Amino acid sequence: MSEIALGLSLAGIHGDVASLVAVARRAEQAGYDSVWTGEAWGSDAFTPLAAVAAVTSRLRLGTAIAQMPARTPAMTAMTALTLQQLSEGRFVLGIGASGPQVVEGWHGVPYHPPVPMTREYLAVLRKALAGKERLEFSGSIYQVPYTGPGSTGQGRPLRTTLPGAPDTPILVAALGPKNVAMTVAEADGLLPYLWSPTRWRDAWGDALAKAPDGFQVAPTVLACVGDDLDACRDQVRPRIALHIGGMGSKSKNFYAALVARYGYVDEANRIQDLYLGGDRAGACAAVPDELVDDLALVGPLARIADQLAAWRDGPVTTMIIEPTDLTMVEPIASLW
Known part of the structure; x- marks a missing residue:
């Protein structure tokens, strides 16, 4: 299964740094390519990766996903640049629009249509991460510097004080056909959930057919071995x-x-x-x-090995495995 990299979701490990770093170390030793964190309305996606960065040396560290409406694009860029520095370049930024219930019900900000919001967010992120010029952007959702209602008029374009990281991979958690098409055109990869290795063409075939070389597809996949x-x-x-x-x-x-x-x-x-x-x-x-x-991947290891054949026949580049029990970390890795 060398053509698809193996990732591990750290979902469900919250507040216990000993467990978090122990699992990350096990994943690195077992041969996983990457570990991934997410967020809803509890633990944030970035902080656990700082702890993992300190105890690993090879693993890529990804967010799957960080919610765009929770942070300005510049704040996300600051966090990404910090993690790139702390991890010596191992960070992968995965972002998503979330949904109206969380955005308005938890973050208390308006829910914007995902396609234009994501396109503008990506544009600001790219400029901020590059660190080559002062940040200026004028869009329908984001304006930097801000000059709209309530502004003081004293904002001025700034450039990050950290080293730029223009090669930071940016993946987008898109599900709708239009958002996936925009992701193919504007981002470095796609972070789908509930991916079907047999029916993905029915949902996104036309959009993904236009993906450039090197475009990443990294679904999170539920797994239970038994x-x-x-x-x-x-x-x-x-x-x-x-x-x-x-x-x-x-x-x-x-x-x-x-x-x-x-x-x-x-x-x-x-x-x-x-x-x-x-x-x-x-x-x-x-x-x-x-x-x-x-x-999902379910059943005895031999059956899961057979299931994986369908996953090879498609555009997936990384499978982010989310096991129902962490005792399954090593057995799943053995299939790679």
């Missing part, structure tokens, strides 16, 4: 049901829309209805085996 296939499926069903059913409203849920584009229209609607109706157990049970097997 002899009891049904039990393994049941371990990952809650995560799939959460995203399809609960990560958004009935009218706006990017994950439900994605699974529908894969062809699971009725299944997505049923999972959503049950989840939003308060029947989370029913929503989990409504996730069919076929969908679990398509989106």
Whole structure:
């Protein structure tokens, strides 16, 4: 499986630095290429990577994802430049738009349409990370220096005081066809969730066909290793049901829309209805085996090795494995 790099999601390890660094060390020793952190409305995505950078020497360190509306583009650039310096160039920046419930309900800022926001955010990031010139940008969402309502008029263009890192890879967590097309045109890679190795063309085939050489595709993939296939499926069903059913409203849920584009229209609607109706157990049970097997790696190692054949036949460059149990870190690495 040398053509696809192996990443490890550190999701679920919060507040315990000993566990965090121990898992990172194990991942490096086991041969993982990278480790990745994310954020919702708890732990942030960047701080844990600083701890990991201090105890590793080879692992790439990625955010999958950091929420754009939570930070100005310049603040994200400052954090990225700091982590590049601390890690000696191992940082990979993954960003995403999040959703209206989190953006407005937690961060307390307006939710902008993802495509224009991401395009402008990337433009400001590129300039700030390059560190070659003073930062100036005028867009419909971001203006640097800011001169709009409430400004003092005293802002002036600045340039970072840290060494520039223009080669920092920037990956975008896009799901909608238009956002993926914009990501292919403007970013260095795509960070999808609930990727289907058999049906991705139905969702994004036209956009990804235009991806340039070197474009990265790094999906986060749920995994559960065990002899009891049904039990393994049941371990990952809650995560799939959460995203399809609960990560958004009935009218706006990017994950439900994605699974529908894969062809699971009725299944997505049923999972959503049950989840939003308060029947989370029913929503989990409504996730069919076929969908679990398509989106996740489940069962005995030999079966997972067979599953990986479908993942080779596509554009994936890194698989960010999110195991249901950290005892699976080494067994999964053995397949590489």
